Amino acid sequence: MNQRGAADGCGEPQGFRRHGGAPFTVSVVLPAGGTGERTGLPTPKQFCTVLNRPLISYTIQAFERLSWIQHIVVVVAGESNALMTDIIQRFQHTKVRVVSGGATRHRSIFNGVRALDAGKSGATPDVVIIHDAVRPFVEEDFLFEIAMAAKENGASGAIRPLVSTVIATSSEDYLDHSLERSKYRASEMPQGFLYHVIYQAYQKCSEVDFDFGTECLQLALQHTGTQAKLIEGPPTLWKVTYKRDLAAAESIIKESLCGSACIISDGSERSRELGQCLQRVMGSFDMELDVLPDVIGDASCLSKEWNFIQLSVNGSGLPEVEETVRALEAANRALLHPIVVVWVRFDTSDGLSIMETGARPLLLVELASAAKLQNILLYGIHLHFSEKDAGWSDGSVKRLAELTYTLIHDRNAILAGQMLHA
Amino acid sequence: MNQRGAADGCGEPQGFRRHGGAPFTVSVVLPAGGTGERTGLPTPKQFCTVLNRPLISYTIQAFERLSWIQHIVVVVAGESNALMTDIIQRFQHTKVRVVSGGATRHRSIFNGVRALDAGKSGATPDVVIIHDAVRPFVEEDFLFEIAMAAKENGASGAIRPLVSTVIATSSEDYLDHSLERSKYRASEMPQGFLYHVIYQAYQKCSEVDFDFGTECLQLALQHTGTQAKLIEGPPTLWKVTYKRDLAAAESIIKESLCGSACIISDGSERSRELGQCLQRVMGSFDMELDVLPDVIGDASCLSKEWNFIQLSVNGSGLPEVEETVRALEAANRALLHPIVVVWVRFDTSDGLSIMETGARPLLLVELASAAKLQNILLYGIHLHFSEKDAGWSDGSVKRLAELTYTLIHDRNAILAGQMLHA
């Protein structure tokens, strides 16, 4: 998710295609019944929203965008059923089925596994991937590795180096001994299983396993003799557990959305110059900018980009901004992430002060309110200089770039419709 | 740090005072020589800035504010010596001494412990607390528990429940077995030691211990027979390790600064009414507001508050804003955290549109630029209504509250000097 391609949800399928087609079928079980007590928030963490969208929808999307994933079974506590169904409709998820969880994590996962049974979903998958709803940043290449290793070994799982030393305690909370870190790993998600391995492991489970077992890999070992292949995963696999993790997740998602922007010039010489100048300065923020004459004519920009900077010199420019917003709405582009449109109004009129030209047109307020309902965040920035000067000053372009970057990066819906000054 | 008192750095000492004076002396060693490869950032994470201040300064402050902490020895890699000295001067830390680290974590900690030797710092402390520079949110009550337990048991350490299942791997990356979670804990920081215990543990250390040992508690057990008392700490003790953790730390610090604000009315009836109305609405954001006639007369507000909302009805109001900013500068109030001042300009003039009254006065730009150099972030919000209406609409006060809250919460320096519209 911290790469551009991962966030756009419309990249080419890699994985199986690159490796020569899908040699077996893969489906997913996402246990999402947790209550999230540890976040300190009233909402279970998988349903907490980041940029106005529940975390679980990001996790679903991480799988749904992969052509080689067939079905995604989300297992929720009974009382969350309606909420989950609403999320699926609102974000137009297509591969998801919702089933009700059991009293413990293992009972819930088994419910999910059973829901993938041939009789219920058409065809039993060869491999089942089990993942946490609160680990939204899983990448295709790693999922591919897990699926392949599960096919070959019967079971596979993500591991990470231990962050802290693990110690054994005596009965009365005194140090007994510390473990040698190099021999142990943290077991994370995703994990992969041949369908019959995970099914059999749960069928043979005792009630104690169902109630207190923590590790699917251990159940597969114990009940089917399958020794799981362990694969070190990236740090982005971490589990959103505390309130602070929601802030971390938000920052990763925001970063993934601000790697590039599309500058739409109004066709004038001045506007092209300003666009090129802005392109240079924004490079220092690690943001790539394409300069285009208009957005409507460029389908690739309209279908991929999360950020648009529309330049207008001396004219109002708002009708063109409205056109851009309409095109984005028509393409249903802001379904998964808010899109930012920054209207840069550039004024070269002499004699008029900021007091007179820099105010906020009411049309901007109205346009921004309407756009916000479609998840499109529209802001204005006013930039003035006198024709008597040689051109814009480095200082004002730098301020313009900083303001533009901060608006794009922060995606703050409260500031939509505001007119800032560079 | 996520409580109001923890952030202001000027609360009453709790701990020893509450428990009846300081029965023994306590000093601190902060190893800060890490290179921070895992953050994916060029700067070691302890020197990464959050709200314009390096993380290590927050950690130092967490100890320095406690009257019962004598000395803080920061152990840095040789090449960071000048940087560290600069940080101490810039943020006016008074209890800190910098010493150079060794080749490994244990050699560095031992250097720090030796620097607390009587010959070098006046008096050897009874108890040494060892903490990580990248765990800035340690609270006084927990430090007190650790110090007391070290005094009583010779050694003590913070533990946390394991977040992930810990598994033993076979030599070829296959699952061997998983550990029973209830018998193990993650060992965290801070840890406490009687001075002679930690000193002796290191003196008896082998070269292998110095180079590969991970756990001070284990060394104390092995070389002095001291069985450490383990105390479960809060989740805020987590270690800032990855880039995402910096975002998490920033969100905790920002939350800690936006729990309350001080409204300064201009004395007019209208302004008092607006203040009370704002007070009610901001309550829904969990922000407590005090309404005052002016800031200069109220020393407690000036010395404690991180956020000021200055109301002016129909007049310019900027001279009063300048007075507030000057008072805050004179009190050196924004040394540790940026202070936010929101100037709310409230317009009741009929016939004048936003186009005419809502523009940004150049004086605001100049004031904000000067204030920013002192770590004071000044923003303007314009609110207009016609006298013909009964009063302000609920909608515009709600927008005012949302904008004010977002400015206070985000503390975005790039937006300082902007004039927003409610």
Ligand SMILES: [Mg+2]
């Ligand atoms: Mg793909």
Ligand SMILES: [Mg+2]
């Ligand atoms: Mg105190």
